[in-house]
Amino acid sequence: MLEVSGLSKAFGGLAAVDQVSLDVGSNEIVALIGPNGAGKTTLFSAIAGFIRPDKGSVRFLGRDVTGLPPHRICACGIARTFQITQPFARLSVLENVMVGAYHTTRVRREAAARAEDVARQVGLSRQLDMRADALTLAGRKRLELARALATRPKLLLLDEVMAGLNPIEVEEIVSMVRAIGKAGVAILLIEHVMQAVVSLAERVYVLNNGRVIADGPPAAIATDPHVIEAYLGHGAAARLKRGGAHA
């Protein structure tokens, strides 16, 4: 469904994303992990059209969408959320979600009905009339999800929708994301919360210094020496093997 190949983006001399290739199949939930500054968000921005890649291509449903502006990407069926939540601060929660819902209808009544549906799905039903800037962080993350979902995407790009949430909130979002996936939406998620990655993703890509250093099912990734070194530093994998708890 989504095929990224050889994607590169440099800022000045720094290669933020370097020759990245990955793919997401339809109905698949794929995770993208990596240490801070690995280039995950840059990769997302390049896929979603917010930055133009220097090299490489993004294909979606067999169509080349490389370098299209964000609204065109959205029209193709890709919706993204923002790591740093970007609510329409002075609009109500319902109005926020309606902006997404208006993507597929111009009729206000339909947009409002869809927005209420989606809000219920993500557990925002009781905050519909609240101003978006009055929401808690967990509420804002849900709002990001609801707005993106209201555009009826075929592929969702979720950028750390669980960061900063407590374990109960994480559990709630995990089951929501799972339900969205079950409903037939493919999902590519950036996540640091490993509990969520392990329970949601069928496959994981690990990004470090802009490159994909490993990919595979979550269980295999967790023991991959390259991955352990990326997170814990050079030589950590060897020490782990030798000393177990002393590492």
Place this chain on the structure above:
Amino acid sequence: MSRQGLILTGVGVLALIAYPWVFRSNYAINVGFLVLFAAYLGQTWNIAGGFAGQTSFGHVVFFGVGAYVSAILHTTYGVNPWLAWPFSALAGACVGWLIGVLSYRAGLKGSYFALITLAVAEVGRILANSVPITRGGLGILVRADQRAANFQFKDPVWFYYVALALCLLVMFIAWRLTRTRFGARLAAIRENEDAAQALGIDSFREKVKCLTLSGGLCGAGGTVYVQKYLYIDPSIAFGVDKSVEMLLVSLIGGAGTVLGPLIGSGVLHVMGELTRDLGNMLPGVSNAQPLSIIVYGAILIAIVAWLPDGLMGLFGRRSKEVRRA
């Protein structure tokens, strides 16, 4: 609109229609005209500045171009002013489109956009001062010929009603913005343009559409001004004070609200009329004008300082204005 809202709107409109029959003096009718005309121009600013967040400091350029187009068509080419009217709207729309395409294509936002509009209005003033077709600084005098067929009225009450009609028209359009997809998209762009684009909104296109609409509506005011005062010159047509007034009535009343500009304009003019006489009441003050302006300014500062959402903010309705379908 709720039943209650409908009734209140009806009462308000009837009150505005009845006003000249209750207050019959020319003075009262003229103040009424000024309030409505400023509210109308302010609302055209509000459609771009308040609803879409495209703060313009030079909105007068649309008014000025509309005024000149109308005056020139009428005096030089003998076109009937009624017929010239749509052309002044069209001219305003074209200027709005052009400013929009050029500045949004260049990615100008916020204060940069504001400065561009300010500069364009100045360019208008300088051009009007120097090209022969506008008769430079002399301005254009329209021959008095007070017949309704000529868009000139003996009774000032008719200009009052023209201003009322324009004011109601732009308020209706602003109200539609709170109820339609186009309006929702403009609000999204105002609040967060990146997020708006991520949700499939072509922000460039919507902003250009908005500025074209705002410019066209504002341009139509030019004809009315020229026909009422029978004179236009570069500093009236492109003076910064009119731009400021448009923005001020919206901010005082409440930017991005349907009623804001009308309330702001009412308060501003009534306050202006009251403070003008203030100085005369004090003993030993020979020139009242500076004092009035000081008091006027102080009240403005107080409103902006304590009511950042304008007078409409007092009702705390912003989040409820667009609610359930």
